Amino acid sequence: MSESPATTRTAMIEMIKVGKEFPPNVTALADISVSIASGEMFFLIGRSGAGKTTLLKLLCNMERPSNGLIEVAGMNIHQVTGNKLAKLRQKVGVAYQDFRLLTDRTVAENIAISMEVSYKKPQIIRARVRSLLAQLQLEDKHDMLTGDLSRGEQQRVALARAVANSPALILVDEPTGNLDATSTAQVMELLARCSNSGATIVIATHDEALYRHSSNRVMKLHNGKLDSLTRGDEL
Amino acid sequence: MNFWLSVIRQTGRNLRQTWATQFMTCLTVSLSVLMFSFFYLIYINILSAGNKVSDDLRLIVYLDEEPGPQLQEQLRLKITQFDQVQEVKFISKAEAYSRFTEQLGDNRDVLTDMPTDFLPASIEVVPLKNLRSLNQVKLFAEYLATIPGSQKVQYGQKWVERFYYFTQLLSIVVLLSGTLLILTATFMVASTIRLTIFGRQEELELLKLVGATNNYIRTPFLLEGIFQGLMGSFLGLTALYTLFQWTTGHFSGAGFLDLFTFTFFPSEIIVTIVLLSIILCTAGSYTSMQKFLRI
Numbered sequence: 113m114s115e116s117p118a119t120t121r122t123a124m125i126e127m128i129k130v131g132k133e134f135p136p137n138v139t140a141l142a143d144i145s146v147s148i149a150s151g152e153m154f155f156l157i158g159r160s161g162a163g164k165t166t167l168l169k170l171l172c173n174m175e176r177p178s179n180g181l182i183e184v185a186g187m188n189i190h191q192v193t194g195n196k197l198a199k200l201r202q203k204v205g206v207a208y209q210d211f212r213l214l215t216d217r218t219v220a221e222n223i224a225i226s227m228e229v230s231y232k233k234p235q236i237i238r239a240r241v242r243s244l245l246a247q248l249q250l251e252d253k254h255d256m257l258t259g260d261l262s263r264g265e266q267q268r269v270a271l272a273r274a275v276a277n278s279p280a281l282i283l284v285d286e287p288t289g290n291l292d293a294t295s296t297a298q299v300m301e302l303l304a305r306c307s308n309s310g311a312t313i314v315i316a317t318h319d320e321a322l323y324r325h326s327s328n329r330v331m332k333l334h335n336g337k338l339d340s341l342t343r344g345d346e347l
Numbered sequence: 348m349n350f351w352l353s354v355i356r357q358t359g360r361n362l363r364q365t366w367a368t369q370f371m372t373c374l375t376v377s378l379s380v381l382m383f384s385f386f387y388l389i390y391i392n393i394l395s396a397g398n399k400v401s402d403d404l405r406l407i408v409y410l411d412e413e414p415g416p417q418l419q420e421q422l423r424l425k426i427t428q429f430d431q432v433q434e435v436k437f438i439s440k441a442e443a444y445s446r447f448t449e450q451l452g453d454n455r456d457v458l459t460d461m462p463t464d465f466l467p468a469s470i471e472v473v474p475l476k477n478l479r480s481l482n483q484v485k486l487f488a489e490y491l492a493t494i495p496g497s498q499k500v501q502y503g504q505k506w507v508e509r510f511y512y513f514t515q516l517l518s519i520v521v522l523l524s525g526t527l528l529i530l531t532a533t534f535m536v537a538s539t540i541r542l543t544i545f546g547r548q549e550e551l552e553l554l555k556l557v558g559a560t561n562n563y564i565r566t567p568f569l570l571e572g573i574f575q576g577l578m579g580s581f582l583g584l585t586a587l588y589t590l591f592q593w594t595t596g597h598f599s600g601a602g603f604l605d606l607f608t609f610t611f612f613p614s615e616i617i618v619t620i621v622l623l624s625i626i627l628c629t630a631g632s633y634t635s636m637q638k639f640l641r642i
Contacts, residue, residue: 172556174556194560194561195560195561195562198555198558198559198560198561198563199558200558201555201556201557201558202557202558203558204558206556212549212553212556214549214550214553225553225554225557226557226558228353229554229557229558229559229560229563230558231349231350231353273557277557277558
C-alpha cells in the first residue's frame, strides 16, 4: 500500500472509521479511514453497490455518517450548519451520477448557478461558462435547454457546473459513463487542469482506463469495506 | 454580483415563470383589501356623521310648572350634580309657544283660539361631547326624570338607539372583514409560495447543494410577498377610490348621502392598509419558506 500523501501535504479530506447504515440494517459503508491531500486526484472503484456513491454523498454532506468522523478542509462537515455550511459547499463542486440538472433551464443557466450563489459578477460568469463549454466542445449548446440534450451532453454540463466556481474539492460520480473516447479525454483533461490548479478531485468510476496507468491513488471498495488502497500503475 | 442584485434577478425570473399564479394571488389580495377597506370606509364615514349628529344631541325635560329664578338655579345645580353639561337652558311656556308658532309658519292660524300657555315649560340640557355611549345618555335621562317637577324626558331615544346598534353592527362587519382579509391574504400568499416551492423543489435543493445560503434562497420569496402585498393593496385601494369617486359623483346633492360629507381615507390610513397588507403577505411567504428550509 502506498504512503498517504497527507503525510507530506495538507489533508483536504480526513475520514476516520466512517460507517453508514441504512434502515433496517443495510451496511453501506463500514470502518473507512483515509486521508486525501489537497490537490490530489483520487479514484474510488468497486462494483455497483460497493459504496462509492454513498461515500461521495457523505463527503458533500448529502448524507450523515452513522459513525466515524469526516473532515473537509479541517472542518467536521456534519457539525457545520447555516451560512458556514453554505460557504463550505461553495468550495465543493459535485457532479452527480443523476446529473441533477434543471431541465427547463438553458445549459448556460445551469452552469451559472454555482457561481451565482457566490455572487460572481455577471461578466465573469458569462466568460467562465463560455470557456468551460469550449473545453467540453459544447459551445453550440449554450442556449439549449438541458432537457433537450443527450445523456452524454448532460453529463458534461453537470461536470462543467461542478468545476465552474473553481472549488477546492471536486467530487465526480461516474464522469464518463455515457461518453465516447473523445469526450472522455476532454473530461479528463478538464479535471487534470483543475487538479493542476490545486483542486482536490475524488472520482468514483468503473472505467479502468481512467486510472490504470496513472500514479494517482485508487481506493477499492467491496461491500462497503475498504478492499485496497494503492497507486493506479501498481494495480 | 452582490447579494441584492442576485436575489432581485431571481425574483424577476420567478415572477416571469409563475406570472399566472402570481396574478391570481395578487387579485385575491386586492379583493380582500377592497372588501375590508370598503366596510372600513363606510364605518368611519358613519362614525363621522354620528359625531356631527350627536353635536345636536339634547335632552328635553318637560316640567309641571314654570320655575322661578331661584328654583331654576336649584334645578341647574341638581342637573350638574350628575355630570358636567355644556348648556342648561330654561324654556318658559311663552317661549315654547313662540317657537311653536314659528315652526307652524303659515299654519299658525290653528293656534288662534288656543291660550298662549298651553305648552309646558321645559329645560334643554346639552350634554358634554364625551357623553357618547348610549348607556350614559340613558342613565342621564333617567336621572333627569327624577328631578322634582319633571313630567317627561325626551332625547330622540329611538333614533339614538338605532344609530348606536347600527354602528355596533358595522364595527362587527369591519372586524370580520378585517379578520377575513388577514386570513385570506396570508393563506393565499402562503399557498402560492408553497406551490412555487413545490414547482421549484429541484432547483431549491440544488441551490442548497451548491452552497446557497438560506437568505439567498429565502429572500426572493420574501420579495415576492412584499410585491404581492404592495400590488394587492394598491389595486384594492385604487378600485375602492374609483368606486368612491363614482358614488360621490352620482349621488351627491340629493337623498341620504347629502346628510353628511362622504370622505375618502386620510393618507395615514392608506399607508397603514398598504403596510398591513405587505406585512401579512410577507408573513405568509416567510412561514412557507421556513417549512422548506427546515427540511
